């Protein structure tokens with residue numbers, strides 16, 4: 001686990017975009033795992049910029065999103081399909097049929113979740129997964145108590161998550177109670193993971209995830225067991241980390257061949 005502390009979300013986004021850019025350049029048909037929420041917005045902005053500057057070609061890329069609200073159609077402004085369309089897909093040359101977001105209106109939710117897992121396998125697995133972090137420690141929508149061996153499935157959102165996400169809706173009672181999310185084990189199967197967390201509001205949970213015990217009660221803590229994770233945080237989100245100075249020293253002393 002590599003903890004990278006930067007002054008601002010923009011610095012984290014620039015580094016994350018360079019890592020994604022290198023992968024997309026080097027691997028024809030790279031498979032990206034994508035996240036929603038406010039955290040990845042600067043990252044997507046940077047990817048769009050690189051694409052516009054002619055530096056990044058997404059025509060061979062396939063994407064899988066982590067999650068979607070049950071009950072929202074893809075053209076609903078609060079759906080994650082809509083978010084992805086607005087924040088990234090409409091501004092890059094990814095082929096629409098290669099973008100996957102769970103279907104919040106699926107009739108057979110269970111069958112849809114199994115097919116989603118199969119589609120990931122059929123594409124050769126996810127090369128790089130982008131993650132944000134819920135204030136309750138969730139990744140995707142794997143709420144506290146989620147099985148660390150879970151796969152794509154229906155979940156019930158916690159009250160805390162519904163409160164946190166109410167800002168995107170007109171009223172809290174419009175926030176769906178259920179979602180479809182990749183499981184914790186689905187995320188752990190991804191070959192490389194970049195987690196982003198910004199601001200004071202994420203400081204306590206980021207410390208639990210990185211330095212606390214591995215526990216289903218903090219689903220993000222399982223990333224401690226993944227062999228290739230980079231955690232990009234700004235100074236505010238790093239404020240509760242015990243080893244903060246050490247992480248900074250490690251990053252400052254990185255050999256040039258490891259830089260990005």
Ligand code: GLP
Pocket residue numbers: 035036037038039040066067131132133134135138139140141161165
């Ligand atoms: C949602 C998403 C998560 C995201 C989290 C954090 O609940 N399902 O994937 O990481 O929100 O949101 P934000 O980035 O807005 O803080």
